[in-house]
Amino acid sequence: MAREPRGGRDRDRGERDGGDELIDKLVTINRVAKVVKGGRRFAFAALVVVGDQKGRVGYGAGKAREVPEAIRKATDRAKRSMIRVPMKEGRTLHHDVQGRYGAGSVVLRSASAGTGIIAGGPMRAVFETLGIGDVVAKSLGSRNPHNMVKATFDALARSASPRTVAARRGKRVSDLLGRRDAAPAAAAPAQEAQADG
Secondary structure (H helix, E strand, C coil), X not given: CCCCCCCCCCCEEEEEECCEEEEEEEEEEEEEEEEECCEEXXXXXXXXXXXXXXXXXXXXXXXXXCHHHHHHHHHHHHHHCCEECCCECCCECCCCEEEEECCEEEEEEECCCCCCEECCHHHHHHHHHHCCCCEEEEECCCCCHHHHHHHHHHHHHXXXXXXXXXXXXXXXXXXXXXXXXXXXXXXXXXHHHHHHC
């Protein structure tokens, strides 16, 4: 079965949808065949990622006899399945997170400013449409684009901001983040005492 060349990086277009500028990227397109009495009937399966580059992203798959129709169906499904992802300073994730889907497994790590997007093809499309500028991602399992994208979305759905964690635990954000800053300060006098002794 012959495969069509993968699109992706060079294909992205902006669309107006309810006042939001949505960017869609074609991750992969695959020619599939159905064997019928008269021979083979070919169709095209497309995987598309849609996002507003401000923290909302979704994915969708579509299948049709023609490529443009398959892409349109996938884009419509992606717009209906959008999720919001909390971002730190509008450029990276708040914490490291793992995601799984089937045989696909991915690890997403927050990165310092200026790192850029270090990720493979399907995951890169997700981060670019999401609007994350600094992230390190690694795929540890299946290299199937569908599994990689779904595992990435599983990881993004698990990521949480300090505000939501604090609300869930009934604490203030300063209680969660303050301890981490106070711990090194408390450890410093103990290290100085050991150095003197």
